[in-house]
Amino acid sequence: MAGGDGVKLLGYWASPFAxxxxxALKLKGVEYEYLEQDLQNKSPLLLQYNPxxxxxxxxxxxxxxxxxxLVIIEYIDETxxxxxxxxxxxxxxxxxxxxxxxxxEKCVPAILGTFTKVGEEKRKAANEARxxxxxLESGLxxxxxxxxxxxxxxxxxxxxxxxxxxxxxxxxxxxxxxxxTMPELCAWLENVLEAPIIKDCMPxxxxxxxxxxxxxxxxxxxxxxx
Amino acid sequence: MAEEVKLFRNWSSPFAxxxxxALKLKGIEYETILEDLQNKSSLLLQYNPxxxxxxxxxxxxxxxxxxxxxxxxxxxxxxQHPLLPEDPFExxxxxxxxxxxxxxxxxxxxxASTKQGKxxxxxxxxxxxxxxxxxxKLxxxxxxxxxxxxxxxxxxxxxxxxxxxxxxxxxxxxxxxxxxxxxxxxMQNFSDAPVIKECWPPRDKLIIKYQAMIEKYTAVAAPK
Numbered sequence: 229m230a231g232g233d234g235v236k237l238l239g240y241w242a243s244p245f246a247x248x249x250x251x252a253l254k255l256k257g258v259e260y261e262y263l264e265q266d267l268q269n270k271s272p273l274l275l276q277y278n279p280x281x282x283x284x285x286x287x288x289x290x291x292x293x294x295x296x297x298l299v300i301i302e303y304i305d306e307t308x309x310x311x312x313x314x315x316x317x318x319x320x321x322x323x324x325x326x327x328x329x330x331x332x333e334k335c336v337p338a339i340l341g342t343f344t345k346v347g348e349e350k351r352k353a354a355n356e357a358r359x360x361x362x363x364l365e366s367g368l369x370x371x372x373x374x375x376x377x378x379x380x381x382x383x384x385x386x387x388x389x390x391x392x393x394x395x396x397x398x399x400x401x402x403x404x405x406x407x408x409t410m411p412e413l414c415a416w417l418e419n420v421l422e423a424p425i426i427k428d429c430m431p432x433x434x435x436x437x438x439x440x441x442x443x444x445x446x447x448x449x450x451x452x453x454x
Numbered sequence: 455m456a457e458e459v460k461l462f463r464n465w466s467s468p469f470a471x472x473x474x475x476a477l478k479l480k481g482i483e484y485e486t487i488l489e490d491l492q493n494k495s496s497l498l499l500q501y502n503p504x505x506x507x508x509x510x511x512x513x514x515x516x517x518x519x520x521x522x523x524x525x526x527x528x529x530x531x532x533x534q535h536p537l538l539p540e541d542p543f544e545x546x547x548x549x550x551x552x553x554x555x556x557x558x559x560x561x562x563x564x565x566a567s568t569k570q571g572k573x574x575x576x577x578x579x580x581x582x583x584x585x586x587x588x589x590x591k592l593x594x595x596x597x598x599x600x601x602x603x604x605x606x607x608x609x610x611x612x613x614x615x616x617x618x619x620x621x622x623x624x625x626x627x628x629x630x631x632x633x634x635x636x637x638x639x640x641m642q643n644f645s646d647a648p649v650i651k652e653c654w655p656p657r658d659k660l661i662i663k664y665q666a667m668i669e670k671y672t673a674v675a676a677p678k
Binding site for chain 1: 504513516518519520523524526527530531542543545546547549550553554587
């Protein structure tokens with residue numbers, strides 16, 4: 229696309245929300261400049277582009293900033309038409325939006341609770357997480373990907389969840405995505421994490437493991453002191 | 455082609471009201487199925503097994519869930535009286551602010567209304583911060599959608615009647631203080647707009663409902 233300042237992405241190497249925006253850009257072959265942010269010491273640029281939440285990711289297209297990863301992904305899908313992420317059919321599109329929202333609003337908090345709480349609260353969170361993941365599995369409707377034969381909006385929205393959950397599960401020794409009870413979700417996770425662009429963009433797994441370990445430790449300490 | 459459009463809602467849900475407004479603004483004929491949320495119908499549970507909530511839109515037998523998702527579906531299916539801007543960036547910005555309403559503003563107002571002591575004070579500060587952003591959004595426009603009501607007006611729409619209900623029930627002053635003149639003007643304009651005006655749930659019933667809700671929260675929080 230000629231003119232303007234092109235596409236910039238303000239992100240953080242370990243952020244799954246920035247990662248899913250990168251997946252969208254790369255799947256569509258959109259050229260962009262990646263600007264790594266220091267979240268402990270936020271840049272004036274980040275504060276200028278996202279004054280409301282002061283968070284990454286922020287997509288800047290021809291000088292205009294957009295925040296909220298799923299809003300950004302829909303914008304990318306509407307602006308660059310190759311490799312469509314959302315289905316054309318309005319009802320299928322609505323279903324895709326529903327499942328992406330469900331993954332973020334129901335699966336994520338329960339999974340987080342499983343790894344950062346203790347005792348009875350942890351047990352409850354784990355049960356809720358398993359229930360929600362099982363529900364998410366029903367959104368696959370027996371397909372290879374949520375998008376059908378190829379990766380789509382929900383796959384990009386939720387793939388990180390499987391990866392992060394697996395890593396955290398190894399650290400805390402809790403298996404949430406269980407092959408016996410969620411065979412389709414397990415298969416989906418294998419397929420999506422092996423897909424070329426998805427795999428290439430992943431942060432280095434050893435660095436990520438340390439990062440997640442640190443995060444869990446911090447949250448468990450906070451839980452222990454209340 | 456005969457279209458079958460049904461809306462599962464209850465008498466007071468502000469999320470369901472968004473859908474009533476959208477359908478009416480676009481002149482879409484539909485059947486209302488009024489739910490008692492204390493006694494949900496088997497149809498509602500069948501069409502929304504995941505969340506068991508209203509609103510649910512049923513179009514030719516297929517359910518659509520989540521009010522903002524339903525609004526987008528309606529926009530894509532019936533093209534008259536467009537609610538979202540054409541331009542992808544403007545559209546994305548509207549979506550950002552609708553999420554801000556649902557994920558930041560609404561919870562902060564709920565907390566300010568139902569919490570006590572220090573937590574309430576903090577919530578009130580948060581509400582003011584959030585309302586400042588909304589006020590800023592209205593600069594130069596009658597409605598969030600510009601000259602006419604759009605998607606973002608429907609997303610923020612609940613403010614136009616429920617803020618005053620909550621202020622009456624709690625004694626708090628959220629916008630009544632006059633600190634947000636553009637927002638107050640918008641609340642009046644939106645409330646009085648033809649389609650919107652005829653859909654408001656009865657105010658006296660709302661007062662009773664929110665009074666009861668806040669008493670319940672206060673009772674739970676009170677020291678034994």
